[in-house]
Amino acid sequence: MTAVIEVRGLTKRFGSVTAVDDATFSVAENKIYGLLGRNGAGKTTLMQLLTGQDFATSGEIKVFGQSPVENAGVLQRVSFIKESQRYPEDFRAKHVFKSAPWFFSNWDQEFAEQLIADFRLPLDRRIKKMSRGQVSAIGVIVGLASRAPLTFFDEPYLGLDAVARQTFYDRLLADYAEHPRTVVLSTHLIDEVSNLLEHVLVIDEGRIIIDEDAETLRGSATTLVGTKTAVDGFVGSREVLHRDAIGGLASVTVTGLTAQERTDATAAGLELAPVSLQQLIIRRTNTSEKEFEVSA
Amino acid sequence: MSRITSVVRLHLTNPWTAIILPWMIMGFILLANIAIWAIILGAAAPEDRADIREGLGYSGSTTYFFVYIMVLAVQAISVTFPFALGYGVTRRDYYLGTALTFVGLSAMFSVGLTILSVIEEATGGWGLGGRMFTTFYYGDTWPQRLFIYFAAFLIFFFVGMSAASIWVRWRANGLIAYFVGLAVVLVGGAALLTVTNTWPAFGSFFATAGFLGSWAWSLVITAIAAVGGYLVLRRATPKTS
Numbered sequence: 001m002t003a004v005i006e007v008r009g010l011t012k013r014f015g016s017v018t019a020v021d022d023a024t025f026s027v028a029e030n031k032i033y034g035l036l037g038r039n040g041a042g043k044t045t046l047m048q049l050l051t052g053q054d055f056a057t058s059g060e061i062k063v064f065g066q067s068p069v070e071n072a073g074v075l076q077r078v079s080f081i082k083e084s085q086r087y088p089e090d091f092r093a094k095h096v097f098k099s100a101p102w103f104f105s106n107w108d109q110e111f112a113e114q115l116i117a118d119f120r121l122p123l124d125r126r127i128k129k130m131s132r133g134q135v136s137a138i139g140v141i142v143g144l145a146s147r148a149p150l151t152f153f154d155e156p157y158l159g160l161d162a163v164a165r166q167t168f169y170d171r172l173l174a175d176y177a178e179h180p181r182t183v184v185l186s187t188h189l190i191d192e193v194s195n196l197l198e199h200v201l202v203i204d205e206g207r208i209i210i211d212e213d214a215e216t217l218r219g220s221a222t223t224l225v226g227t228k229t230a231v232d233g234f235v236g237s238r239e240v241l242h243r244d245a246i247g248g249l250a251s252v253t254v255t256g257l258t259a260q261e262r263t264d265a266t267a268a269g270l271e272l273a274p275v276s277l278q279q280l281i282i283r284r285t286n287t288s289e290k291e292f293e294v295s296a
Numbered sequence: 297m298s299r300i301t302s303v304v305r306l307h308l309t310n311p312w313t314a315i316i317l318p319w320m321i322m323g324f325i326l327l328a329n330i331a332i333w334a335i336i337l338g339a340a341a342p343e344d345r346a347d348i349r350e351g352l353g354y355s356g357s358t359t360y361f362f363v364y365i366m367v368l369a370v371q372a373i374s375v376t377f378p379f380a381l382g383y384g385v386t387r388r389d390y391y392l393g394t395a396l397t398f399v400g401l402s403a404m405f406s407v408g409l410t411i412l413s414v415i416e417e418a419t420g421g422w423g424l425g426g427r428m429f430t431t432f433y434y435g436d437t438w439p440q441r442l443f444i445y446f447a448a449f450l451i452f453f454f455v456g457m458s459a460a461s462i463w464v465r466w467r468a469n470g471l472i473a474y475f476v477g478l479a480v481v482l483v484g485g486a487a488l489l490t491v492t493n494t495w496p497a498f499g500s501f502f503a504t505a506g507f508l509g510s511w512a513w514s515l516v517i518t519a520i521a522a523v524g525g526y527l528v529l530r531r532a533t534p535k536t537s
Contacts, residue, residue, distance in 0.1 A: 053381050054533045070530075072299055075384040085382055088375045090313045099309045102302040103383040148384070 002029045004150055004182045005050060010059035012045055012206075019045040021206035022059070027199075030180040032172075034197035034214070036190055036281060042206040043186040044082070047152050050184075051080045063150065079104060079148035081139040083155040087127045094123040096138055104146035111175065112145035118167050132159030140168050144175060153185045165189075169196055190278035194218075200277070204285050214277070221280050222262075225251045226270040234268050241283040253283055299385055303393025304400070306380060307372060314372075314401060318364055319408070325357050326412075326428060333426040349425040357428055358409065362452045365405070369398060369456030370463070377464050378534030391526050398453040406445035413441050433507055440508055447511040451518045458525035465532035 005027035012020040019042045027033055037043050048054035049061060052068035052075055061067060068074045087096065097116070101107040116123065119137040127135060140156050157165050173196060176183065187193055200217055202210035210217065221241055224231055231250040242253040253275055257265070265272060275283075308314060333352060340348055373394065380390045413429035417438075421427055434441045462470040489495050502510050 048533070051381075051384075052386070055531065070386045070388060072386045072389060075386060076299070078384050080382050080384070082382060086375060086378055088310070088379060089371060090310045092310070095309045099306050100383070102305055103299070103385065 003027065004029045004064060006060075006062040007050075008060045010046075010049065010061060011057045012042075012049055012054065013057045018206050020049065020056075020203075023203070023206070023208045025201060025208050025211050027182060027184065029182055031198045032176065032183045032185065032196055034190070034193060034200045035184055035186040035203065036188075036200060037186075037203040038285070039188075041203045043203055044154055046203060047080065047154050047184065047186065051075070051078055051152060053080070076103070076105070077149045078152070079143055079146040079150070080152040081143035081154065081156050083136065083139075083158045085135075085139050087135075087138075089128070091127050092124055093121055093127060093130070093134075093138055096127075096142065097123070100142050100146060104148055106147035106149075106179075108145050108147060111147075112141055115141040115144060115171060118171065119164060133161060133164065134159075136160050137164065144168075144171055147175075147179055147181065150182045151184070153183070155186055155188070157187075157189075165192065169193065172196065190281060191276055194277040197277075200281075202281055202285065210281070210284060217280065218274070218277060221253055221255050221275045221283070222257050223251055223253045223273040223275055224265055224270045225249070225273060226268070230269050234265055234270060241280075253279070299389040300393040300396060303380060303385060303390055304397045306376060306383075307394065307397040314368060314397075315404075318361060318368075318405070321364070322358075322361060325360065326422075329355065329357055329426060329428055330422050330424065333422070333424040337424060349421075352421070352424075352426045355426070355428045355431050358431075361405065361409075362448055365401075365449055366452045366456035369453050370460040372397075373457055373460035373529075374463055377529070377532070381534050387530050387532070391529055394457065395454075395522060398457065399450070402446055402449035402453055405449055406442055409445045410438055410442040414438050435507055444507060444511045447514050447518070451514045451521070454518045454521040454525065458521040458528065461525040461528040461532065464535075465528050467535065 003026040005025075007026065008024050010020055010023040011018065021042075023046065035043050035046065045054065049056055050063060050068060052070060055069065061069075063074050064077060066074050068078070093116075097112055100112075101109065119134075119141065121134060121137050121141070122130075125134075127138070130138075136156060136158050137160065140153075140160075143151055143153055143156060157168060160168065169192070172183070185193060185196070194214070197214045200210060200212055200214050201208060212220075223242075224234065226234075226249070228245060228248050228250045231252050235252055235254060238254045240252055240254055244251040257272075262272060336348060337345060376394075377390060381387070385393075409429055413434070416422060416427065416429050421430075430441070434444050459471065459474065462474050466473070489498050505513060
């Protein structure tokens with residue numbers, strides 16, 4: 001397993017605000033990573049640092065083994081699609097697709113055309129006059145068709161409807177299977193992309209608080225439902241991530257149950273339910289679900 | 297293909313703003329001027345016509361072109377810089393590609409204006425004695441005009457580019473500081489000339505240098521703007537707003 005990105009002790013400060021705080025992690029080749037976190041958690045700043053668009057205050061970044069800052073050799077293998085991407089004043093969608101191949105050596109024109117049809121993108125319309133979703137579709141198409149060995153998507157789907165978002169996930173997965181590459185996807189919509197992700201990085205207030213394999217993470221917690229007495233009896237001194245109670249019933253989310261413990265819990269008359277990635281991250285970041293949904 | 301040429305092509309992806317529109321406006325101004333000359337000459341008494349023709353030599357209608365070019369430079373940088381960085385272009389390649397684009401456009405525009413000036417001469421001022429491209433401050437011969445046009449385009453492009461670089465890096469605050477600084481330098485310079493009583497020497501510098509020499513000196517300012525613009529842009533980050 002080769003690391004495409006290696007970050008050590010990375011910190012970025014804007015005046016008194018620390019946007020990225022002593023982050024250390026690595027990203028393995030040909031995997032899909034989820035970079036998750038709330039608004040203002042530092043996702044965009046982190047990606048700007050990784051793509052050499054911003055300068056680190058301290059720490060070390062290596063992308064393909066080298067610093068990405070002003071490094072043409074590294075940057076021409078990187079594609080960074082931002083939700084807030086601005087396009088030149090006089091550009092129509094067709095100008096973007098005309099110019100993108102000059103910068104991405106793996107560009108697949110046929111794939112781009114198929115995506116344009118999938119997203120029903122009007123090529124001749126000025127980008128200024130397009131809807132939010134159509135502008136997002138341009139970015140998504142460039143990000144997919146460029147087939148850069150390292151692709152960053154920063155909340156790429158703003159304004160895209162559910163159908164278009166599903167199209168994006170489907171195309172990404174299908175094309176990834178045929179042309180493996182490293183993808184870093186930052187998003188609020190955790191449950192929507194949860195099946196796509198192979199590895200999860202959660203950033204909160206600039207710190208990387210979770211860096212784990214998605215499968216492991218999903219199995220790392222279980223919700224137990226049953227009578228209050230049965231639940232309390234089973235939980236004992238275990239780490240509780242979340243607790244709900246209605247009348248005599250209780251629902252408790254606990255970490256890491258072994259197979260034996262699961263059998264015991266069932267025997268004690270408890271119901272076991274899996275915890276969704278979104279739930280888990282909310283519990284782990286100690287934010288209320290409501291807050292998360294508002295930011296999403 | 298080198299990334300620098302890709303940046304050049306990126307600037308010209310849509311040739312409308314950078315190439316077609318300025319020439320269309322120029323053509324329109326020329327036609328409007330010809331119409332005005334014809335109206336004036338038609339309305340004037342025959343004995344006044346020589347006087348009027350003399351007055352037609354002071355046209356400033358080509359100056360729009362240079363201002364347009366400065367606006368073009370500012371607009372090009374403020375929007376294509378964050379865009380190009382998203383395409384994985386380094387600031388260095390972006391700057392060199394952009395500078396190359398501007399030098400190329402300057403060459404194209406100055407050759408075009410020179411050709412128009414030669415036509416203007418050959419047709420006796422579009423048949424009316426009008427002068428737009430051969431006004432005296434563009435020099436006496438076409439090679440001189442070519443040089444002056446080129447130097448003028450370059451200075452407008454690169455000054456616009458340096459201002460845009462300041463905008464990209466520091467936004468409005470940077471531009472305010474830049475113009476305040478510029479005003480201080482200009483007023484300070486004027487004060488210095490006054491106090492030291494060297495205005496005549498200052499004036500005679502341009503008189504000695506002539507139009508041609510003064511424009512040659514403008515290349516120094518152009519070079520400072522170009523290098524300064526690069527130093528500013530080298531540490532700029534694309535802002536999200």
